Structure formats: structure tokens, C-alpha cells
Amino acid sequence: MPVDIELRDVADHICDYTFNFYWHEHALDPDSVIPSQKGTEYTYRDLVNALKKGDTVRIKGNMGKNFAYSVGADIQHLGGSGDVEKAGRIFVDGDVGPEAAMGMVSGTLYVAGKIAQPWGNIVEMASDMESYRKFRSITDIVHNGLGNDSLLVNKYNEKERTLEIDDGILRGTIAARCNKFFRITVQGDVHNGTGVLMQDGTVIVNGNAGMNTGSHLDGATVVINGNVGEFAGAFMKSGTLVFLAAKGYIGAEMIGGTIYSKDKVKANPPVEKSKMKGEDSALIRKLMDAGRVESMLYNKYEIGEEKEKYVEVRMRDGSVIMRKID
Incomplete structure (x- = not known):
């Protein structure tokens, strides 16, 4: 009615x-x-x-x-x-x-x-x-x-x-919950939450992104040809998130997937820096249009093997960190 x-x-x-x-x-x-x-x-x-x-x-x-x-x-x-x-x-x-x-x-x-x-x-x-x-x-x-x-x-x-x-419009939550393969390209900066809960497809942003980029990502690919704000990759389950640099920590409560950053970034345990392999460099060359040498300089972050040794801590500002148990 x-x-x-x-x-x-x-x-x-x-x-x-x-x-x-x-x-x-x-x-x-x-x-x-x-x-x-x-x-x-x-x-x-x-x-x-x-x-x-x-x-x-x-x-x-x-x-x-x-x-x-x-x-x-x-x-x-x-x-x-x-x-x-x-x-x-x-x-x-x-x-x-x-x-x-x-x-x-x-x-x-x-x-x-x-x-x-x-x-x-x-x-x-x-x-x-x-x-x-x-x-x-x-x-x-x-x-x-x-x-x-x-x-x-x-x-x-x-x-x-x-x-x-x-169209020059600033947007957030681009491709939220997408579960079908598609390539979405944005010319310019984007607001918060790009690719949130996205299961399939690729979002490419030719600019900078706001907070919570790739949060809850669940199998899709999010490429930021610029910098991202706080809490990138938070609650990420699977998929790929790539950017040049990040503000604050990445990977809060992340349980799967891979994050690549050109600059070294701070990661919330149990997320840790892992070794770049040949297939990682090949992926970076494809996604970021990077040269062979440049692609090898990217940093790769994944879930470490000692997740059970960390405990969840909720901060006053609403953020979540994983603190190591002594």
C-alpha cells in the first residue's frame, strides 16, 4: 500500500x-x-x-x-x-x-x-x-x-x-554488496566505504578514497590509484584490496583476503606483512599498471599464523584493534 x-x-x-x-x-x-x-x-x-x-x-x-x-x-x-x-x-x-x-x-x-x-x-x-x-x-x-x-x-x-x-560527484559505498562480475571505474576521488560487502567484480578508483575502503570485502577486488583513509580492509573476509598509502591502521578484525600497499602501513594484528611472490608482483602490474621493478616494491599484508594469541579491544572512538596477549 x-x-x-x-x-x-x-x-x-x-x-x-x-x-x-x-x-x-x-x-x-x-x-x-x-x-x-x-x-x-x-x-x-x-x-x-x-x-x-x-x-x-x-x-x-x-x-x-x-x-x-x-x-x-x-x-x-x-x-x-x-x-x-x-x-x-x-x-x-x-x-x-x-x-x-x-x-x-x-x-x-x-x-x-x-x-x-x-x-x-x-x-x-x-x-x-x-x-x-x-x-x-x-x-x-x-x-x-x-x-x-x-x-x-x-x-x-x-x-x-x-x-x-x-560525473564529478563524490560518492560513498560504491558497489556495496555487488555479487556479479563487473568492472566499475571511477574517475576522481571517492567517499567512505568503497566496495563494502562486495563479493564479486572490480572497483577501480583513479583518485583517493575515504574511510573503511574495502571493509567487509568478501571476494571482490578494490583498486585505489591513490591513498585511503582509516580502517581500510576492516572486517575483510576475502578478496583483494590495493592502494598506494593508508592513513591509520589497516585490517581491523580482518579474517581473510590480501591487502597490498605501495607504502608500508600499520596493520592491526593478526594482520602482518608477508613476503611478496612472483604472482603477487604480476597481479600488481596488472591492477596498478606498474612496471616490473615498481611492482616488486609493494607490501603485502595477510592474516598471520598466531591469531589465537591476540584479543579484541574496542576503543573509545569506536575503532577495533587486536592486542597481543603476553
């Missing part, structure tokens, strides 16, 4: 599939009534449930933080499968704040106003609705193709399985 809601003030966490995660040390109540409604009493859960059923949600008002977070994801943290599921359409008669659609993997957004940067995992399509801009997730396009849609500015080639993003 469609949902129509009008809001008098800017609202946060609208259509947010992660609505009962802990934010700033307190839990949001998914069954609380969204404030500042005019003539309705919808809860946060009502809007999410409508989208899960494939229904349309129409909103009059301006969106604040966490709009359309992880739409289309059956969140494992909340008891789901972690897989991608179908989602309905969202219409917004108003403006949208930064980081909208972070982790979004299906469904369609129609926005009458502006969307502040950085965006999440979305690209703009040629609109089929007058007075609205249309957006789909990168993951949805990779999994299901364009169909009758067409991209604005960016380039998609189904036969070659490529998507090139070169």
Missing part, C-alpha cells in the same frame, strides 16, 4: 533500513512516530516495510541525514540474510542532505530538489517522471542492467561488463 507523508521540518533517518542500529550511543526506536508529520502518524518501520513490499513512498519535505540508507539490503545485523532484495520507489518533494543512499542496493529514488554531496551508491538516470530527477543504485544496475533506463553522463557497457563513472 502506498505511503504519503508530509513533514514540516527536516527529518533524519527516513527510509533508513538501518534505523535501529546504535547511533551516537543510543538506539533509535523503529516503531516511534516520525516527528513533524502533517495529518499522519507513520513510524520509521512503516516506511521501510512499504519499500520492502515494493510499494511507493511519497514524501513532501526536506531530508536530513541517513536518508535511504541501505535500501534493498536484508540487513544481517538485524537478523536478515545479508542479501539484496527488491525495493519500491521513493519520491521526495524537497531537498536531500549529504550521504543519501549510502549502501543502497535496489529500488528507485525520484527527487524534485537538490541532493547534497557526498552521495551514496547511486547514479542519475534520464528521468521518466516530469519534475523529478531519477536515481538507481550502482549495485542494481550491475545486477539487473539498465532495462529501459539510460544513464546521464556516465557510461555503461553490458557486453563488456563495464560501468565508468566520470
Whole structure:
């Protein structure tokens, strides 16, 4: 059943599939009534449930933080499968704040106003609705193709399985949860969470990346032809993450996969530096367009053999480190 809601003030966490995660040390109540409604009493859960059923949600008002977070994801943290599921359409008669659609993997957004940067995992399509801009997730396009849609500015080639993003928009969570082989190339810098939970395919960023690059990576390849922010490769399960240099520690709670860095970086135990082999250098030459000598200078990081001798320690800033047991 469609949902129509009008809001008098800017609202946060609208259509947010992660609505009962802990934010700033307190839990949001998914069954609380969204404030500042005019003539309705919808809860946060009502809007999410409508989208899960494939229904349309129409909103009059301006969106604040966490709009359309992880739409289309059956969140494992909340008891789901972690897989991608179908989602309905969202219409917004108003403006949208930064980081909208972070982790979004299906469904369609129609926005009458502006969307502040950085965006999440979305690209703009040629609109089929007058007075609205249309957006789909990168993951949805990779999994299901364009169909009758067409991209604005960016380039998609189904036969070659490529998507090139070169519109100058700063984005986060690019290719979140992708499980189909595709090569996604981004010209320029990216925001946080590139390749999060990605199982297949390759993301190539010709620029720098933000925090949590390659976090929860689960079999795919993420290539950053620049530097990455804190917590690169956190919770990584498998796959390959490559970059030039990293800020802070890499590999927090990493359990598998391989990280390559041109510069030496600090690693959270049990991640440790391991020996580069011939096949590693060959991979670097392929992924980073490096020469033979340059490829041999990269540093390789994997899980060490003494994982049982470390204990997890959660820091005040929310980060996780592995501390060696004496």
C-alpha cells in the first residue's frame, strides 16, 4: 500500500533500513512516530516495510541525514540474510542532505530538489517522471542492467561488463554488496566505504578514497590509484584490496583476503606483512599498471599464523584493534 507523508521540518533517518542500529550511543526506536508529520502518524518501520513490499513512498519535505540508507539490503545485523532484495520507489518533494543512499542496493529514488554531496551508491538516470530527477543504485544496475533506463553522463557497457563513472560527484559505498562480475571505474576521488560487502567484480578508483575502503570485502577486488583513509580492509573476509598509502591502521578484525600497499602501513594484528611472490608482483602490474621493478616494491599484508594469541579491544572512538596477549 502506498505511503504519503508530509513533514514540516527536516527529518533524519527516513527510509533508513538501518534505523535501529546504535547511533551516537543510543538506539533509535523503529516503531516511534516520525516527528513533524502533517495529518499522519507513520513510524520509521512503516516506511521501510512499504519499500520492502515494493510499494511507493511519497514524501513532501526536506531530508536530513541517513536518508535511504541501505535500501534493498536484508540487513544481517538485524537478523536478515545479508542479501539484496527488491525495493519500491521513493519520491521526495524537497531537498536531500549529504550521504543519501549510502549502501543502497535496489529500488528507485525520484527527487524534485537538490541532493547534497557526498552521495551514496547511486547514479542519475534520464528521468521518466516530469519534475523529478531519477536515481538507481550502482549495485542494481550491475545486477539487473539498465532495462529501459539510460544513464546521464556516465557510461555503461553490458557486453563488456563495464560501468565508468566520470560525473564529478563524490560518492560513498560504491558497489556495496555487488555479487556479479563487473568492472566499475571511477574517475576522481571517492567517499567512505568503497566496495563494502562486495563479493564479486572490480572497483577501480583513479583518485583517493575515504574511510573503511574495502571493509567487509568478501571476494571482490578494490583498486585505489591513490591513498585511503582509516580502517581500510576492516572486517575483510576475502578478496583483494590495493592502494598506494593508508592513513591509520589497516585490517581491523580482518579474517581473510590480501591487502597490498605501495607504502608500508600499520596493520592491526593478526594482520602482518608477508613476503611478496612472483604472482603477487604480476597481479600488481596488472591492477596498478606498474612496471616490473615498481611492482616488486609493494607490501603485502595477510592474516598471520598466531591469531589465537591476540584479543579484541574496542576503543573509545569506536575503532577495533587486536592486542597481543603476553
